[in-house]
Amino acid sequence: MRRILFLLVFGIAGTATLIGLGVWQMNRLAWKHSVLTEIDRRIAADPVTLPVNPDPEADKYMPVQVTGRVGSEELHVLVSIKHVGPGYRLIAPFVTDEGRRILLDRGFVPSDEKDAPRNHGAMTVTGNLHWPQESDSYTPETEFDTNIWYARDVPAMAAALETEPVMLVARNSTGPAVTALPVDTRGIPNDHLQYAITWFSLALIWVAMTASFLWRTRARKTG
Template sequence: MARAVFLVFFGLAGFGILISLGTWQIQRLSWKQDVLAEIDSRISAEPASLPMTPDPEADKYMPVMVSGTMSDAELHVLVSVKHVGPGYRIIALFQTDDGRLILLDRGFVATEDKTATRLTGHMTVVGNLHWPDEIDSYTPEPDVAGNTWFARDVPRMAAALGTEPVLLIARSVSDPDITPLPVDTVGIPNDHLQYAITWFSLALIWAAMTTYFLWRTRAKPESRGQ
């Protein structure tokens, strides 16, 4: 009897904890969806002028329109695009009409087009400010001599090209041979539904195992009585 009471208590406690974890993940899912919707709305808003002192937190994803001169000074970031393959992001030096120097992510070119001649000169570009967090302990050091970078390190790239630590990611075409890779929320992880399903599945398994052990506990005395 005591063993059965313990199994019931232990089973209910474990089931309750697993259900609460699954419920928490559902709440997190709702919160994350609201965050992503807010970011999507911010990304697609009407473009404004480049702020005088862009803030990496407050101005992240801010849509901006700039006019100025596209330089041929550029850095190449190794990337791979789904359904396309490997290539490079072209990070160019852009001088605005009021004399400011910023980084401009023009978009993607195939590997063989790394050193191709690109359109430069005066143009207007629409994009979104961004300070990507792409560097971890596994990120290789850039090959400065070969002009190959493995992440968009905004401060370091700005130092290399002599610009403000500001990166504008183009969503308009600045060259027909460059495919823009605009900012979006696709790369922002949202795994809370999978986590919720995992916790609820474990709760069902826990309940089934508890039921099984209770049945075994009850079945043993009955078998002895026979």
């Protein structure tokens, strides 16, 4: 009897814990949905003028429109686009009519267009401010000799192109062969539903295992 009681308590406690973790993940899912909805709303808002001192946290995703000149220098960030293949994001300096020099993410070109001539000069660009967090311990070092970067590192790129540490990601086309890659929320991870399903599945397995142990223990006692 004592063994059966122990298995029953252990099974109920484990099941309750696993269900609790699943419920917590569902609550996190609802929270994440609200966060992503707010980010989407902010991204799609009407553009404003470039702030005097943009803040990487408060002004992230802010829609901005600038007029000025795109420089001919470029940094190339290796990326791969679904259904398109490998290529490069083009990061260039942009000097506004007010004399400010910022980073402009012009968009994507295929690998064979990496070093092709591109238009630069006078341009009006609408986009969103962004400070992407793309580097981690597995990110390869920048290949300066071939001008290949593996992440958009705003401070490092600003130092390389002598700009403010501010990046504007273009929404509109900045050249005939350049495909804009606007800021969106698709790259923001939201795995809470998968986690919730995992915890609830484990709870079912725990219940099944507990029932099996109880049945086998009872069978031995009555056998």
